[in-house]
Amino acid sequence: MSDALVLKFHDIPDAGAGMLALVGGKAANLGILTRAGFPVPPGLCITTEAYRRIAELAGLDEVIEALARVSATDLPTLNQLAQKARGLVEAVPVPEDIATAVRANVHGPVAVRSSATAEDLPHASFAGQQDTFLNVVGPDAVLEAVRRCWASLWTDRAVTYRTANGIDHSAVRLAVVIQDMVHAEIAGVMFTANPVTGTRTQAVIDAASGLGEAVVSGEVNPDHFVVDKPSGRVKERSLGDKLVTIRSLAGGGTERTSAGSPGSAEAKPCITDAQLAALARLGANVEKRYGAPQDIEWAIDADGTLWLTQTRPITTLFPLPPNAPDNDLRVYFCASVAQGLQRPLTPMGISAFRLISSTPARLIGIPVPDPMKGAPIFTEAGDRLFVDITGIMRSHVGREILPRLLDVMEARTARILRGLFPDPRLSLTLRSPLPFLRRITRIALTIGLPALAVQALLNPATAHRNAARVEAALRVRLAPPDEATPAQRLKHAEHALGAGVLTVPKIAPSAIVGFAMLGLANWLLKNIAKPGEIQTVLRGVPHNVTTEMDLALWQLAEDIRKHPQAMKLMLETSVSTLAERYREGSLPPAVADGLASFLRKYGHRAVAEIDLGLPRWSEEPDHIIGVLANYLRLTDPDAAPDVQFARGATEARRTIKDLSRRAGGLRGGLVRFALGRARALVGLRELPKFLMVTVLGVAREQIRLIGVDFAKRGLISKADDVFFLTLPDIRAAVAEPDTAPDLRSLVTTRRESYERELGRRHTPRILLSDGTEPEAVADAHMVAVAGALTGTSASAGTVTGVARVILDPTGAYLEPGEILVCPSTDPGWTPLFLTAGGLVMEMGGANSHGAVVAREYGIPAVVGATGATEHITTGQLITVDGTSGVVLTAQET
Structure with missing residues (x-):
């Protein structure tokens, strides 16, 4: 069958997706629908074998080779090459055997549509990238439409889309669907899940009179409906003006006629509620057949018969956790985003988190049947970590505590959760606080929290000595074996x-005591402290391991300045070359020795460091070398980070003295004590994560060495592939080393999933088990100072400067004084803070990681500014008001 020129829909096997290489995505789906008994207009497919012959005759190799060298951002060159490819294809006559096959199988008016092999796929729909021709009459006209479909594989938009999605142009072929024409009275598009909110129980239907082309192409403002699929009830309706109607002409082709009047919706919808309910039922059945939400084109003819003309997956929906129930609403909180990580985690990164979660779960009394699977509340979706917080949402104590914690860590998420409280599906089931109090008391006594807290309050130096002892003891326990079997290395990592x-x-x-003291001071200074004053107290806070790391890197830059040749090399050589020379050992001693010393202490850190599967700075120092070079460009001594840090500490002490004086008397003494303790203790908030990342670094090294062994034995292709396995995968392989399975295909599948998810630009903070993203439903919190962005005040002060939008800090460059605009941050970002003039962050609250570090450096900062990376562009002049939490662009300032 692989050399077939023509296949009718019912001849495409039921496993239609397996025929993708021969018939393309659209035809494969129509084959599935036809054989499943859905109402699909009859038709056939001219297979990719026909296109292969056309492409060979056209001689496209030279164009394809040229396209492989062009960036997705070089649109003029892409368009020029696309035009050349179209011309080559259009110049080739249709071979006679193909023309004969078409003439023998086509009768009456038809629609001619492209069906590419990279089209209507689960991860990329390619909707609208190739051409469609409607109401084509006569064999010659059909053959011409077929030729134009072949050429449309090389439209500007199709070439750009493939380049942007990393799809090899040489691997894509095109089949052509020829389908009996439905002379529609009503037609349109149906999504079997709400594409805006993600809700899987809703169908969204756009409808207009005439052919569906007017709706698909956007030429008409259609009637819009949201239908509850289980009941068939219309939940929302919005009538469009339906100014354009496209209908078939008797002799072939279509005509556009005007209907209605601009700016006014017709009083009567073009489709009945009964027809909408029937559409929703049919859509639900199609979705069930595919096991995934679908984007369906449909038509209703003059007899009232409903037809499906094509279907494709909805590729933009965020996936659901695999264990999401159908009838019991669950609330999932994205732990990845809470840690400042928008990108997906590697399979090993997720597996490590699952194992880690089992220890605290058991500590608080939650049964963990299998430590490798982790705490039962952990799940994953889209290669991100989620926590099931439904139990907290249905608890009176949970509703009181969790949003308050998030107010200072991730304020936008706190607002989303509070917006869910009225939902009757999340009614309170646990009203008494006693179970919570008993559990908290047991945990506090088990870990000795009261004694530790009292010690810290009475003598902060004791807390710091205790922290040093904990770190030293941990490092002893983490000492890796010099020689070990893979099984022993796995045991050490676990x-x-x-x-x-x-x-x-x-x-x-x-650290909790420090923040409690800050809260006490805030209460004591109500109506006394001015906005932003208490934030000033946290500038230049000591004992913060992340700040110490950034200042250590700055000190290295200062040391390099003393060596002009080394400094010249750093400023004039590419980062990749510097990194390669560091690995070779050929950098000047002033750079090599200092960098080695820095990496011995901080080399276990990384951007997105909570993912054990990602390289550490000690493995790939490119990022740190780039930041170091950036530091060397800062030439104003007064703007030096260590100078600013010291200035901030002095200002903080002055502010404490002033606030206590204004409070006066006993209250003033309490203010001085509370703020002093806050400065002495809050810096410890970074140490637990620093130590956890140390643990991840040790575990990663042992797992990497297991990967070296697996690669030598041929179980995986290269050592780093081991991070696309899980701990149970490795355990199974090392348990029976002589019969260990070949893991290469498993790695390939997981890599493909991971790389697709890397392209996802948005991860929901909160996801419901019916697919709803509550933030998409809620009113946007763009604020309303002349269209400005608002978020949460994170670090007081105002700065106006040039914005630099950075989505990934690896290799990023920030001119001194530029304002950093980013989705979120973790400690891997903070070296950039030292030269930033200000910070705007889409995620976070007043005490999130980025906010804390910004305050310590005295950088005006606004966090939780939703959509900042989309609404602000690099080079734009913006003003960051860190006191009020407002970001203004140049036209608003």
């Missing part, structure tokens, strides 16, 4: 992941 989390309750109480 032991490390379990032990590391136990450091958190030994250090966190001291």
Whole structure:
């Protein structure tokens, strides 16, 4: 069958997707629908074998080779090459055997549509990238439409789309669908899930009179409906003006006629509620057949018969967790985003988190049947980590505590959760606080929290000595074996992941006391402190391991300045070359020795460092070398980070003195004590995560060495492939080394999924089990100072400067004084803060990581500014008001 020129829909096997290479995505789907008994107009497919012959005759190799060298951003060159390819294809006459096959199988008016092999796929729909021709009459006209379909594989938009999605132009072929024409009275598009909110129980239907082309092409403002699929009830309706109607002409082709009047919706919808309910039922059945939400084109003819003309997956929906129930609403909180990570995690990164989660779960009394699967509340979707917080949402205590914690860590998420409280599906089931109090008391006593908190309050130096002891003891436990079998290395990695989390309750109480003291001072200074004054107290806070890391890198830059030749090399050589020379050992000693010293202490850190599967700075120092070169460009001594840090500390002490004086008397003494303790203790908030990342670095090294062994044995292709396995995968392979399976195909599948998810630009903070993203439903919180963006005040002060939008800090360059605009941050971002003039962050709250570090450096900052990376562009002049939480662009300032 692989050399077939023509296949009728019912001849395409039921496993239609397996025929993709021969018939393309659209025809494969029509084959599935036809054989499943859905109302599809009869038709046939001219297979990709016909196109292959045309492409060979056209001689496209030279164009394809040229396209492989062009960037997705070079649109003029892409368009020029696309035009050349179209011309080559259009110049080739249709071979006679293909023409004969078409003439023998086509009768009456038909629609002629392209069906590419990279089209209507689960991860990329390619909707509208190739051409469609409607109401084509006569064999010669059909053959001409077929030729134009072949050429449309090379439209400007199709070439650009493939380039942007990393799809090899030489691997794509095109089949052509020829389908009996439905002379529609009503037609349109149906999504079997709400594409805006993600809700899987809703069908969204756009409808207009005449052919569906007017709706698909956007030429008409259609009637719009949202239908509840289970009941068939119309939940929302919006009538369009339907100014254009496209209908078939008797002799072939179509005509556009005007209907209605501009700006006014017709009073009567073009489709009845009964027809909408029937459409929703049919859509639900199609979705069930595919096991995924669908984007369906449909038509209703003059007899009232409903037809499906094509279907494709909806590729923009965020996937659901695999265990999401159908009838019991669950609320999932994205732990990845909470840690400042928009990108997906590697399979090993997720597996490590699952194992880590089992220890605290058991500590608080949650049964964990299998530590490798982790706490039962952990799940994943889109290669991101999610936590099922439904139980917290249905608890009176949970509703009180969780949003308050998020107010200072991720304020936007707190607002989303509060917006869910009225939902009757999340009614309270646990009203008494006693179970929570008993559990908290048991945990506090188990870890000795009261004693640790009292010690920290009475003598912060004791807290710091305790933290140093905890770190030293952990490092002893983490000491890796010099020689070990893969099984022993796995055991050490698993032991490390379990032990590391136990450091958190030994250090966190001291930081909690610091923040409690800050809260006490805030209460004591109500109506006394001015906006932003208490934030000033947290500038230049000592004992913050992340700040110490950034300043250590700055000190290295200062040391390099003393060596002009080394500095010249750093400023004039590419980062990749510098990194290669560091690995070779050929950098000047002033750079090599200092960098080696820095990496010995901080080399276990990385951008997106919570993902064990990603390289550490010690493995790939390119990012740190780039930041170091950036530091060397800062020439104003007064703007030096260490100078600013010291200035901030002095200002903080002055502010404490002033606030206590204004409070006066006993209250003033309490203010001085509380703010002093806050400065002494809040810096410890970064240490537990620093130690956890240390643990991840140790575990990663052991797993990497297992990967070296697996690669030598041919189980995987290269050592780093091991991070696309999970801990259970490795355990199974090392348990029976002589019969270990070939893991290469598993790695390939997971890599493909991971790389697709890398292209996803948006991850929901909160996701419901019916697919709804509550933030998409809620009113946008763009604020309304002349269209400005608003978020949460994170670090007081105002700065006007040039914006630099950075989505990934790896290799990013920030001119001194530029304002950093980013989705979120983790410690891997913070070296950029030292030269930033200000910070705007889409995620976070007043005490999120980025906010804390910005305050310590005295950088005006606004966090939780939704949509900042989309509404602000690099080079734009913006003003960041860190006191009021407002970001103004140049036209608003």
